[in-house]
Amino acid sequence: MAQAAPVQKDFKDCRNAWAATLEALAGEDERIVAVVNDSIGSSKLGGFAKAYPDRTVNVGIAEQVMVGVGAGLANGGKVPFVSAAACFLTARALEQIKADVAYSGYNVKLVGQSSGIAYGELGATHHSIEDLAWLRQLGQITVxxxxxxxETEQAVRWAARHEGPVFIRVSRMPVPDLDISDRSFQPGRAEIVRAGDxxxxxxxxxxxxxxxxxxxxLSDEGISARVLNMATVNPLDEAAVSDAAATGAIVTVEEAHVxxxxxxxxxxxxxxxxxxxxxxxxxxxFRQTGSIAHLFGAAGLSPEGIAAEARRTIQTG
Amino acid sequence: MTDRSNTLATIRDNALWMRRRSFEMVHRARLGHPGGDFSATDIVATLFFGVLRYDPKQPDKPDRDRFVMSKGHATGVIYTALCRAGYFPEDWLETYMGPDSRLSGHPNRLYVPGVEANTGPLGHGLPIATGIAIAGQIDGADYRTFVLTGDGELQEGSNWEAAMTAAHRRLSRLTVIVDRNRLQQGQGTEETSALDPLPEKWRAFGWDTVEVDGHDHAELARVLGAEPTDRPRCVIANTVKGKGVSFMENQANWHHGVPDDDQFAQAMEELV
Structure with missing residues (x-):
């Protein structure tokens, strides 16, 4: 089985972008409050907590009150960013996310850290591969x-400006900056990373x-594959999906449940x-245990694995 | 009459109106939770007509006192209070739980002015109220936040997460009122998963805790209107489920019981 691409020196942990952006925004907007469940370190919010201690609400290991407090802070005119490991935020507090945030329409920003299988060796209790399916149903939440x-920085900046609930799913797995120029972040719109038909x-x-x-x-083999960065999973960019369907075959790829x-x-x-x-x-x-590289490789989440799936899909389409 | 006796008379008149109107709503809709409506009526009437600071014309006014109804199923009492307080016209009450009515079986803040949170699943009100109180604490605001929970509802662990958070942060402008009617949906709270000794539990969690007669308007007004101390307050209001209608009092089956025409007529005779 192909292995995932090794992490390289210029790869970045997106949590740093998230934390630096929130801290910068908090300096501009005093309504911004961070709410955490003893997750200051894993959310990289040490700097924020030091700079804004009165706007750092650490409820301890208690996800239900964490999300409820987020809704209450929004009621009181704040812009809360509720940040915790995605597995606990979305699973333990799902009813609060549904009722207090989505159905109540409160202006709460949910930030799921170390999502997907980032906690590879810790096992399925700590993986968060179900979160997209759960939160995508809650139509009020932009995912x-x-x-x-x-893109992490842009998403956090946009969420702070946007009036309404948002879920931002942050990884701890280092990734490179996408090699595309003239980018502008547009929520709800797919980004063309590679052209192809x-x-x-x-x-x-x-x-x-x-x-x-x-x-x-694939290009080296004469196969022209379009790659879309569908950063906004909800609401879906239906026009981009329609155009994608016109190619005759689609492969979707995500660090989440299929x-x-x-x-x-x-x-x-x-x-x-x-x-x-x-x-x-x-x-x-569920995945039992193993490094990120192992779990990605076993799922075929690698250039070789994705290319192979693309060939199969074209052949059987 | 003095201002105080005027206020108590207003609370009493409104509580009676709320009981009668909410029971009419349940009778018409053939749905509702009248037992819990009636146990909470005097508490909610005292808050809205004797304690809370609000302007129904500006339901989102930042410095309003907040009232969070955690026992969201008791919509008979919350809708009649908001209506009587001037948040919406009386004819809305006649649509209660009708097709696409604003007045669902559980409250929705996006459709009903004055509702602070879309409660229904239990154990949500106190965490939200805690967040409101934290916002006020950060701002140094003088508004107060009140949340009414059922007693069976305290079996939900989320309440105790919030109880710890609120005490830890010394949210002195937060008050939880427990509608202690001792009955939950199926049977008594003490037969289901015992809550007693309930005041000691709240005190151990760091709350300024008092017990009152939850149907005594003067006592409720005094305790709920008292100045904040240095910690959050818990008011355990001892109540009677179904209070005010003889055949409903202390009967668990009136949790979501619906009156037939004879029962409705008898209730209207008693609620005077």
């Missing part, structure tokens, strides 16, 4: 999965740069509007 440090690879988060590398490999997340969203839309073969790459269930 953003940044692909790199730049033989197949569309729709990815988000940590897998986008892998999909780009896969497209480069059911209900980005792949699920694309499959739902195409099944109803433009039937086309959709291969969904990701994780199809």
């Amino acid at each position: 953003i999965v940044p692909a790199d440090a730049w 033989d197949i569309a690879v729709i990815a988000c988060g940590t897998t986008v740069h892998l999909a780009a590398a896969a497209a480069d490999m 059911r209900g997340g980005l792949g699920g969203a694309v499959a739902e839309w195409t099944a109803a509007n433009h039937p086309v073969r959709v291969s969904r790459m990701g994780f199809d269930g």
Whole structure:
């Protein structure tokens, strides 16, 4: 089985971009408050907590009150960023996210740290591969999965300006900056990372740069693969999916469960509007343990694995 | 009459109106939670007509006192209080739980002015109220936050997460009122998962705790209107589920019981 691309020196941990951006924004907007569950370190918020101690609310290991407090802070005119490991934030406090944030329409920003299988060796209790499926249903919440440090900063800046609930899914797995120029962050709009017409690879988060590398490999073989960075999983950029379907074959790639997340969203839309073969790459269930590289490799989340899936999809499409 | 006796008369009149109107709503809709409406009526009436600072024309006014209804199923009492307080016209009450009505079986702040949170699942109100009180603490604001919980609801662990957070942060402008009617949906709280000794639990969590008669308007007004201390306050209001209608009092089956026409007529005779 192919292994994931090794982490390189210029790869960045997006949590640093998140934390630096929030700290900068807090200097401009005194409404910004950080809410954490004893997760200052894992959220990289040590600097924020030192600079803004009165705007750092650490409720301890208590996710239900953490999210409820977020809703209450929004009621009191604050712009809370509720930051915790994605697995605990979204699973333990899902009812609070549903009722207190989404259904109540409160202006709460949920930031899921170390999402996907970032805590590889710690096992499935600490993996968060279900979060996209859970939160995508809660239509009020904009769900953003940044692909790199730049996009993480843009997403945090946009969330602070936007009036309404947002979920930003941050990885701790270092990733390179995407090699595309003249970028402008547009929530709800897919970004074309590679142009191509033989197949569309729709990815988000940590897998986008892998999909780009896969497209480069396919290009050498004469296969023209379009790569889309679908950072906003909800609401879905349906126009981009429609254009992708027009290529005749789609592969979705995400560091998440293959059911209900980005792949699920694309499959739902195409099944109803433009039937086309959709291969969904990701994780199809609990993973026991192993490094990120091992788990990515086993799932085929590598340039070689994505390229192989693309070839299969074109052949069987 | 003095101002104080005027206020108590207003609370009493409104509480009676709220009981009658909420029971009409339940009778018309054939749905509702009248037992819990009635145990909470005197508490909510005292808050809205004797304690809270608010302007129904500006429901989002930043310095308003907040009232969070954690026992969101008791919509009969919250809707009648908000209506009587001037947040929305009386004809809305006639749509209660009708198709696409603003007045759902649980409150929705996006459709009903004066509602602070979309409660319904239990154990959500106190965490949200804690967040409101933290916002006020950060701003040095003088508004107060009140949250009404059921007693069975305290079996939800989220309440105790919030109890720790609020005490740790010394949220002195936060008051939780426990509607201690001793009955939950199926049976008594003490037969289900015992809450007693309840005042000691709140005190151990660091709350300034008092017990009152939850149907005594004067006592409720005095305790709920008292100046904040240096810590959050818990008011355990001892109440009677179904209070005010003889055949409903202390009967668990009136949690979400619906009156037939004879029962409704008898209740209207008693609620005078």
